[in-house]
């Protein structure tokens with residue numbers, strides 16, 4: 507399977523950001539493509555040493571999200587890794603799924619219980635998390651509620667971080 511020459515399902519990786527053939531080739535050249543069940547790790551830059559980071563016009567984009575979109579097509583929300591993944595930098599499309607499904611499941615589980623989000627306000631974020639949250643929002647890769655889900659904090663806190671009313675020192 508030659509992913510760099512395969513016609514992608516979608517080239518639109520974020521609002522207004524379309525990858526051309528050259529960018530796609532550059533992207534896959536940094537993925538250590540292995541067997542179908544292995545983790546395919548991103549070998550270049552990472553956000554906080556966790557998620558793979560691909561720069562386009564000086565803005566960072568999440569590599570697992572790009573891999574998902576190129577191979578499987580548009581994402582409704584965010585891409586998640588399967589539990590077996592050895593690293594969040596894994597770009598094997600078979601190890602990725604659309605977070606919408608997980609979100610729907612959680613929403614159903616929560617029905618009739620306490621509203622989702624009300625118990626997440628106490629999680630502590632590292633400075634690096636705060637920087638990543640701002641980057642992901644500024645580059646339009648994640649909406650505020652997706653960031654709240656990903657980091658298990660309230661949407662109100664995400665809003666305060668983005669508007670620099672919290673962690674304004676970094």
Ligand SMILES: [Zn+2]
Nearest residue numbers: 545591596601
């Ligand atoms: Zn994996």
